[in-house]
Amino acid sequence: MTREPQAQGEGRVLEVADLWVEFATPGGTVYAVNGVGFDLRRGETLAILGESGCGKSVTALAVMGILRAPPARFRARTMRLGEVDLLRASPAEMRSIRGARIAMIFQDPFMSLNPTKTVGQQIGEVFRVHRGVSQAEARRLAIGLMERVRIPSAKRRVDDYPHQFSGGMSQRIMVASAIALGPEILLADEPTTALDVTVQAQIMDILAELRRESGMAVVLITHDLRLAAETAERAAVMYAGRIVETGPMADIYARPRHPYTIGLLRSLPDDEGQRRRLHPIAGTPPVLSQLPAGCAFVPRCQWAQARCSRELPPMRPVAGEQACACHFASELTLA
Amino acid sequence: MDEPLLRVEGLVKHYRLDDGSAFRRSGKTIRAVDGVDLTLAAGETLGVVGESGCGKSTIAKAVLRLEEPTAGRAWFRGQDLFGFSRRAFRQVRRELQIVFQNPYASLNPRMRIGDIIGEPFEVFPDLVPGADRKRRIGELLERVGLSPAAAGRYPHEFSGGQRQRIGIARALALRPALIVCDEPVSALDVSVQAQIINLLEDIQKDSGVAYIFIAHDLTVVRHISHRVAVMYLGRIVEEGSVEDVFERPTHPYTQALLSAAPNPARSHDSRIILAGDIPDPSDPPSGCRFRTRCWKATELCAREEPALAPRTSPAHRSACHHAADHG
């Protein structure tokens, strides 16, 4: 799990700007993503960090073009995959992109696998759909992929059904079918949250190796700050559907600037077992159907001033590549 | 030596797997907990860590007799817990409470918060006179950081963290001496997790309650516990003070577990990546149960099950033939 030096040429594989997603529900409109933008560079890992309901998964689904609309409505200024404008791609073009150039894995591998087909058939399906290869060839390719994600005795297990695999092995199968066509981008939505910590280490190790070998870029969507800090080069921290802080992961972990990021780090027990009292963030996240006009973090922020509830703070650079959406970012440090 | 608050010896809980046939039970038996000893002093927090299927939650259910243990003995303040009839056990149970992992499933959706927290007073009517109950429920709600007005509301109106507070208030109603916390924060967001951990710590400081804190998040266990027991496949493989277990782990599984937890402060090169999966708990490996994934395993490990033996201090014990070897 070594960090890659930044790929040369600043090649941007994914560009998203000003993405908005809302859901019409009987309880009112839920504003899930509110003007999110980020770039993904070739071969890097970008962590999208945040707690449940912050919009991080919805962002990924929107990029994949698999948000169900209705109930979702979404718009964006830019959404480009390399030279392809995803906003103008036809459904057929999107289908040929999904799985081939951009792939996704989810938190619950069991829900993503079809219980009535063998894992070999499911991994091989990608080749059958996108490349039209024969069944025997698909099976052979599936075995190769299973070996790449280090599933023991892949030749024997290719004809097993999903229920015969543990959670960790099922997630490997998901990874195998995601990387089948050598995508440029892997969206990993909480890929290890449902797994035990030793299994998490195995999966992250496999992902790191695949990334090294293929130069694939990874968007790691997670609530786990430490996992992100260990894996990602850059991060975007989301709160209430907005990115509140972005920059190099190490900088954010060492010197968070946004009050929310500061709060998140201070609520974690110490890395080294120093037993200090935790400093939770007071209160609960806002209801996404009733977002305030100003900064959404105001009710939970100890530094909030009158201006914060009036004016939405724009994203501003604070130091180096680090940027932060807080009126007072330059005055705050992790106490 | 003083009698500890809780002492468990040789606890075993096996589940027979039902194959669905009416007239015959299948031969498979899940050995969820397979011979566990524990002690817990008053006011102490014992962390129990391990991965899914290691039996940590089963211990909670067996000690509280939410499920009848298969074998073993347990004493609470010197009283034989498993010797009571179910009826007589109710009186002891007042002092043993539990907080569950899933805040969404641990409150009856059709009961108001006041009725949920006040139910213990209905079960033990002589505890709090009827006239005082409302006031007492209000106090409990304030104790866990909620407004007494919450009593009239239903569980679905509260967030996960707030529901977990309600679950804690219910556990506190009978003024227990021991609360088993079964993954109490693992379903919560980080910021809320810290609120609940602080609350549990405050309650312990004020009331001297003891906790068995079951979790898979090592940093949380390290933060809240005085002593820690590490479980693997139904057995305790290492136990001791937090400092001993986290800073001087001697069992390979403990070492692997600690090294697998993400920690940006540590270099990655030293990480131990275990091979394979946890074995089937209905058919554990012979000898040491960890040997199939252990890089130190020898032929001795397959033959002979290691016993818990003292390591860096008499209270720090681990079950490994090779714990003393370095490397």
Place this chain on the structure above:
Amino acid sequence: MMTAIDHTTTDDGAGQSPGLWRYLRALARDPVTLLAVVFLIVLAISALGAELVAPHDPTRLSLAMRNKPPLSPGLLEGVTHYLGTDELGRDLLSRLIFGGRVSIAVGLIGALFAGVFGTTLGLIAGYYRGRTDDAVMRAVDAMAALPTLLIALFFLFVVGAGFWNLVIVLAFVRWRVFARLTRGMVLSLREQPYVLAAKAIGASDTRIIFRHVLPNILSPLMVLFTLEVAVLILAEAALSFLGFGIQPPDSSWGLMIARGREYLTSAWWLVTLPGLAIFLTTLGLNLVAAWARAITDPVQRWRWLA
């Protein structure tokens, strides 16, 4: 120590148990359900007060008025047979009202008996497991394997036809439906943390069953109950048709269909109208049950009562 009191809840005001007024208001906004409720109320009134509501004596024959279509004028001045007459010249509307009383009573009382008996056994089986569970479930399986209509026929043949015998035999062949559904739900509920938490505070089994288990399975049971009322109304029809159910001169919708069958080509209303009565009753019960299920669920309630 200091703990900030947290006043935030997700939805203000939804905590109060809604009064009757709010239920009525919610009903007023749902015209289909409202129509079903009105229909069922009219049905209930006419069944209870059949003597007062029915325009004619349902047993009075008139050979001159046989098989007259709906809206036929009667023999006397100013009398109209709104729904026509049957093969013996009896007023069909009046017969529908009196027959409905019997049909609904068989359905309701039969389903009630089956429900109480089946739910009780299902609760015991699911909650206590073990041998009791095995015994109950074997009985359920056995019941499902038996040809129920034949059993019912045999039973009625031995003890004789009649209202109460019919109700008892129908409850006997249908309790298994309630038992199976209840047991399944109890099996998953008994592992719910809130049930375990109730155990942990020392709640007795009776308390757990009545406070924590039963209220949380009641909604699906209510829906099953309405479906079963419909099933039993149909079963009553079949048994009456075969001559083992309701005996003339009493009547029921099922018996009316059976008798009208011979005149299907010449007097369509003899079969169609009782059939329509059964259909509308079943549909109404289902609509009301679905609405009741949604509105008694505290999680969904706000949508309907807002």
